[in-house]
Amino acid sequence: MQKNIITLLFVLGILLTVAAQESGSVLIKNATLLTITDGVKEDTDLLIKNGKISSIGAGLSVGSDVKVIDAEGMYVMPGIIDAHSHIAIDAVNEATDPVTAQVWVGDALNPFDVNIYRSLAGGVTISHAMHGSANAIGGQCETIKHRWGVMDPEELRMKDAPRTIKFALGENPMRVHGEGQSIVPATRMGMEQVFRNSFEEGKAYAAAWKDFASGKTKTPPEYSLQKQTMADIISGDIIIHCHSYRADEILMLMNVLEDYGVNKICFQHVNEGFKVAPELAAFGAHASVFSDWWAYKFEVYYSTAYNAAILAKNGVVTSINSDSRELIRHLYHEAAKSQKYGGLSDNDALKLITINPAIQLGIDDRVGSLEKGKDGDVVVFSKHPLSIYAVPQYTIVDGVVRFDINEDPSDMRLDIDPEEAVPTFMEKSEHNHDDSCLQDVQGHFSHKH
Amino acid sequence: MNKMIRYSALLFSLLLIGSLSAQMVEKAEGGTFLLTGGQVYDHDKGMMGADLLIKNGMIAEIGSGLSAPDAKVVDCSGLEIYPGMIDSGTKLGLAEISAVSLTQDHSEIGTYTPHMEALTAINPSSVNIPVTRVNGVTTVLSVPGRGLFPGKAALINLHGYTPEQMYADFKAPVLRFPSTGKRGRWDRRSAEDIKKDSEKALKKLNKFWKSCQIYAKLGKKDKYNPQMAALLPVIEGEMPLMIEANKKGDILAALAWANKQEIKYVLTGAAEGYRVLDSLKKYEVPVITGPILDNPSRSSDKYDVGYSNAGQMQKAGIKVAIRTNETENVRNLPYNAGFAATYGMGWEEAFKAITLAPAEIFGVADKYGSLEKGKVANLFVSNGDPFETRTQIQHLFINGWKIPMESRHTLLYEEFLERDPGINR
Numbered sequence A: 001m002q003k004n005i006i007t008l009l010f011v012l013g014i015l016l017t018v019a020a021q022e023s024g025s026v027l028i029k030n031a032t033l034l035t036i037t038d039g040v041k042e043d044t045d046l047l048i049k050n051g052k053i054s055s056i057g058a059g060l061s062v063g064s065d066v067k068v069i070d071a072e073g074m075y076v077m078p079g080i081i082d083a084h085s086h087i088a089i090d091a092v093n094e095a096t097d098p099v100t101a102q103v104w105v106g107d108a109l110n111p112f113d114v115n116i117y118r119s120l121a122g123g124v125t126i127s128h129a130m131h132g133s134a135n136a137i138g139g140q141c142e143t144i145k146h147r148w149g150v151m152d153p154e155e156l157r158m159k160d161a162p163r164t165i166k167f168a169l170g171e172n173p174m175r176v177h178g179e180g181q182s183i184v185p186a187t188r189m190g191m192e193q194v195f196r197n198s199f200e201e202g203k204a205y206a207a208a209w210k211d212f213a214s215g216k217t218k219t220p221p222e223y224s225l226q227k228q229t230m231a232d233i234i235s236g237d238i239i240i241h242c243h244s245y246r247a248d249e250i251l252m253l254m255n256v257l258e259d260y261g262v263n264k265i266c267f268q269h270v271n272e273g274f275k276v277a278p279e280l281a282a283f284g285a286h287a288s289v290f291s292d293w294w295a296y297k298f299e300v301y302y303s304t305a306y307n308a309a310i311l312a313k314n315g316v317v318t319s320i321n322s323d324s325r326e327l328i329r330h331l332y333h334e335a336a337k338s339q340k341y342g343g344l345s346d347n348d349a350l351k352l353i354t355i356n357p358a359i360q361l362g363i364d365d366r367v368g369s370l371e372k373g374k375d376g377d378v379v380v381f382s383k384h385p386l387s388i389y390a391v392p393q394y395t396i397v398d399g400v401v402r403f404d405i406n407e408d409p410s411d412m413r414l415d416i417d418p419e420e421a422v423p424t425f426m427e428k429s430e431h432n433h434d435d436s437c438l439q440d441v442q443g444h445f446s447h448k449h
Numbered sequence B: 001m002n003k004m005i006r007y008s009a010l011l012f013s014l015l016l017i018g019s020l021s022a023q024m025v026e027k028a029e030g031g032t033f034l035l036t037g038g039q040v041y042d043h044d045k046g047m048m049g050a051d052l053l054i055k056n057g058m059i060a061e062i063g064s065g066l067s068a069p070d071a072k073v074v075d076c077s078g079l080e081i082y083p084g085m086i087d088s089g090t091k092l093g094l095a096e097i098s099a100v101s102l103t104q105d106h107s108e109i110g111t112y113t114p115h116m117e118a119l120t121a122i123n124p125s126s127v128n129i130p131v132t133r134v135n136g137v138t139t140v141l142s143v144p145g146r147g148l149f150p151g152k153a154a155l156i157n158l159h160g161y162t163p164e165q166m167y168a169d170f171k172a173p174v175l176r177f178p179s180t181g182k183r184g185r186w187d188r189r190s191a192e193d194i195k196k197d198s199e200k201a202l203k204k205l206n207k208f209w210k211s212c213q214i215y216a217k218l219g220k221k222d223k224y225n226p227q228m229a230a231l232l233p234v235i236e237g238e239m240p241l242m243i244e245a246n247k248k249g250d251i252l253a254a255l256a257w258a259n260k261q262e263i264k265y266v267l268t269g270a271a272e273g274y275r276v277l278d279s280l281k282k283y284e285v286p287v288i289t290g291p292i293l294d295n296p297s298r299s300s301d302k303y304d305v306g307y308s309n310a311g312q313m314q315k316a317g318i319k320v321a322i323r324t325n326e327t328e329n330v331r332n333l334p335y336n337a338g339f340a341a342t343y344g345m346g347w348e349e350a351f352k353a354i355t356l357a358p359a360e361i362f363g364v365a366d367k368y369g370s371l372e373k374g375k376v377a378n379l380f381v382s383n384g385d386p387f388e389t390r391t392q393i394q395h396l397f398i399n400g401w402k403i404p405m406e407s408r409h410t411l412l413y414e415e416f417l418e419r420d421p422g423i424n425r
Helices: A002-021 A114-120 A171-181 A188-213 A225-234 A247-259 A273-283 A307-313 A327-340 A346-351 A355-361 A425-429 B002-020 B128-133 B191-218 B226-235 B248-261 B277-283 B305-315 B330-345 B347-352 B356-361 B408-416
Strands: A026-034 A040-049 A052-057 A067-070 A075-078 A080-085 A124-129 A137-145 A163-168 A238-244 A265-269 A286-289 A318-320 A378-381 A392-397 A400-404 B033-042 B046-055 B058-063 B072-075 B080-083 B085-090 B137-142 B151-157 B167-176 B241-245 B265-269 B287-289 B320-322 B379-382 B393-398
Touching: A026 A346, A026 A378, A080 A265, A080 A327, A080 A355, A114 A124, A114 A327, A114 A400, A124 A327, A124 A355, A124 A392, A137 A188, A163 A225, A171 A188, A188 A225, A188 A247, A225 A238, A238 A247, A238 A355, A247 A265, A247 A273, A265 A273, A273 A286, A273 A307, A273 B408, A286 A307, A286 A355, A307 A318, A307 A327, A307 B408, A318 A327, A318 A355, A327 A346, A327 B330, B085 B320, B085 B330, B085 B356, B128 B137, B128 B330, B128 B408, B137 B330, B137 B393, B167 B226, B191 B226, B191 B248, B241 B248, B248 B265, B248 B277, B277 B305, B287 B305, B305 B320, B305 B330, B305 B347, B320 B330, B320 B356, B330 B347
Parallel strands: A026 A067, A026 A075, A080 A124, A163 A238, A238 A265, A265 A286, A286 A318, B033 B072, B033 B080, B085 B137, B167 B241, B241 B265, B265 B287, B287 B320
Antiparallel strands: A026 A040, A040 A052, A075 A378, A124 A137, A137 A163, A378 A392, A392 A400, B033 B046, B046 B058, B080 B379, B137 B151, B151 B167, B379 B393
């Protein structure tokens, strides 16, 4: 009997694994397609075959084994991409040193986080699971696909997505290290030198390995993953995503990067990006911003909700992100705010949550628009996604329907914490706008300012 | 041609003055205003084409073909006119920058501080205020927090140079009902400790309340006891108590407690109101709920309960007002209502929940909450549905003052959209 159960569990386990790896096929019929890169196509079908968009056109048909969604009167757009999030990870900050380039968020993925499902219910198919902003140079991040239902952390990764790393400027690293531990950086002057020092170390480390390889030196340098990571940034293998707010610190980092020949950078939050939009555009730096968050700390007091519009109109590749398990559920509404604040066109507003974050994560050849050959990541909305009345109906990842509003029981947990305590609204809201970037570090503050 | 150049130069220097005054918002304009040719929104009849006359701060007339020789005419053709939105729970004016503690005036030290007056600490010059009102929010309840009785909330209009000028005739003390919920994701207390703490707090509450009742009976109003004196209007039925409770069990406990005291009260928060619809209905308690754009409180909850809660309560026959519980982003009130509308409440009821419903709950519906002759001229003019994100507010009136459509956010936009000098010196 017991043996039977074990066999059953084993088979079940295999089935689950197979299901997880599976990419699917779906035919969406009669929809209005918001392709992002090729205009709006009314009354058109979209076929996803084995996880990839295989055709877009009229009157497409499939065999009876493929799921068909009749989307008459509905809108289909590419799966929403959040370039800044901390969901689906068990640890956010390795807040023990101003430089922790050696750590990796990908080691702490948690496929059981119910926020994955909730973000799918808001049309988000990909998020950038980031290290926090406690350190000047934080850990490396992971671009994940919202394959809700998988149990193996490996299955969350977007395979072959470029490496990314978190940098942070301003108050957060200054508070954690300067104020909290009385070490550099306590000021924005100190910040610069932390970066210069680390880049210099990375450069020397790479040179030492080169000397060893060419036989110029007899012994290799002492192994350091931290220095190796810095060397990889210099050689262009890693995209920097830098938590930043003030214009001066943004200019500082661009100057440092220029000295080391680094140009792959996306500034995150970048509330004062609008002040240096021409410089950002000239450098080729990207910007990933909040739609309207401001004034929760001093360095965001001189902000404007028109930031995204100013940046976009100045030619900066701009996205709108969540940095929040709440906002991630309605990024389509956050994108619409760029129409209120700055009058962006429908397509330009939608770019902020599709192709632009894809460019910033280096995955725009695979996702971010409805194009033949791209991944089958799409959302079906009841109305135009920039309308307040739009409700996501289906969210599809690699051709697999991961959210279906018609099959949405209230309890979607994959595992259950019997000791979960319930937070209250009043008390929750007191932390509403702390960027969740500073998760896990409250113990490091000697006092609160 | 010459004239043209001179005109351009004048225009340019005017613009320059605007940008030199960097963060300053223009002054409001007083007088008599005639809004012509717009669609005026009525809660019962919907949209109707009419003119609207504003005189002495009030709505003097609504009708077609109005004329007023002394009035400044505001052309509203093609536009829609709505009553100013009311946020029934914020910290606006009481906090400037949440991470800078000395800019926060909402949380006094102590468990029993019902004598603290939010109105006293309202900062009329808060940069957050213009940012909020240009989105059509004309009136907010500013609510103190921390402790059991943190103080009296105050209803304010978002224009004025002194708190008194801003005051909108409603105040009420707040009771944060002892919660068995977690304080947030950083609350590391065990479930048992949380329960113990809340029981202790409930005992304390009952003891304090008993003292207040005795104080009221003895009529010792001359003796200086500001804490107890502050609650007299509640005990004597002149003022409601605003009771904050969110978790199902806490709401039920709060309802039972309040009914035992035989006081007027309003339930605020009510995040899990949808779990206790029968009790809310039975006690006919009005509810202020929100934010709507918030996560469910339990990980076992359906993803959209935050969106649908307000509608579920309203459909059960409960009077519902919507709040943002915000400071710097109170401007998102119409979007909170918009999500409630989308997820079951419907447009009319959701709009009521941020206009007439709070005015009724606060007992000021004779002045606020709808466009009617004789009410205070708090209104906005928009180019469409105020819930739709892209809609622009074109004109704004508070207490009959025509408010400039400017805030730090619009001023920075004007200055930096086409920065000059640009990339070169």
